[in-house]
Amino acid sequence: MKLLLIAGMGESVGLARDLSALQGVEVTCVNEGRAVARAAPPAKTYDGTFADDAAFAAFLTGFDFVVDAAHPFQSKLGQVAATCGLPYLRATRPVWTEDVGEAWIKASSLNAAIDAIPQGATLFVVTGRGTLKHLTHRTDLTVFCRQLDQHDQNFPLENGRFIFGEGPFDADDEIALFQMLGVDTMLLRNSGSVAGSSKLEAARACGIRIVMIDPPSLQIDADQVADLSQIVERVRAHADH
Secondary structure, three states, X not given: OEEEEEXXXXXXXXXXXXXXXXXXXXXXXXXXXXXXXOOOOOOEEEOOXXXXXXXXXXXXXXXXXXXXXXXXXXXXXXXXXXXXXXXEEEEEOOOOOOOOOOOOEEEOOHHHHHHHOOOOOEEEEOXXXXXXXXXXXXXXXXXXXXXXXXXXXXXXXXXXXXXXXXOOOOHHHXXXXXXXXXXXXXXXXXXXXXXXXXXXXXXXXXXXXXXXXXXXXXXXXXXXXXXXXXXXXXXXXXXXX
C-alpha cells in the first residue's frame, strides 16, 4: 500500500518511521508549511511543489491512503486530500488548556486576537513573520517576533525587532529571554505542540498575559479524524483489511 504522509507537526518524523515499519506500507512524505523535519529511510520525501489544487489532486492518484499530520493551522493540502476519494486520516493532538486560575484572552482569528491585545503591551509574537503586517496599526505596542531561521529582512514595525533562534527551546532560557525583553503579553496559536509548550511554561512563570488563537474547526467527517496515538493502528487495520 502506498501511503502519503502530509507532514508538518513535529511528530511527523516519528510517525513516518512508525508507518514505514508496517508490513506492506510504502511511505512518502510531503511537507505543508515549514519543513519541520526530514523523513528518514525507508520513508521518502517529495521535494516538489504543486501549482494548484488540481496538481496536488493529480499527484494523489499515485497513492492508496493519505495521513494528514500537517500543523493544526495548515489545511490546504488536507482539504484536497479529504475530498479526493482516497482513505484519509487527519492526525490531531490535544490542545493547550488553561491552568487553574488562568484566564487567557481567546480569539477565533488573528485579527480578533490583535484587537484584544491591551494598549501599550510589550508583545512576544510566535505566530510567524506574516503576523507583523497585521500589527502596523498598533503603534502603541512594542513587538518582538520569534524567527526560527536567520535572515536579513528589515523589521517592518517602528518598535521592536526579530528574535532569532532554532528550537527546541528550554523553559529556563525562555524565562531569561522574556525577562530581558520585558515581555508582558504573548500571542500564539493553540497548536497543542509538546515541543512548543516550554514557551507557555515560561510565560506562566513570568506572569505573562496569554493571547491565544483557537485552532480552526475541521470541516471533515468524524471518521476521518484520529489522535496521533491512533494513526498507526488505524492504518494497520486498513492495510490488513
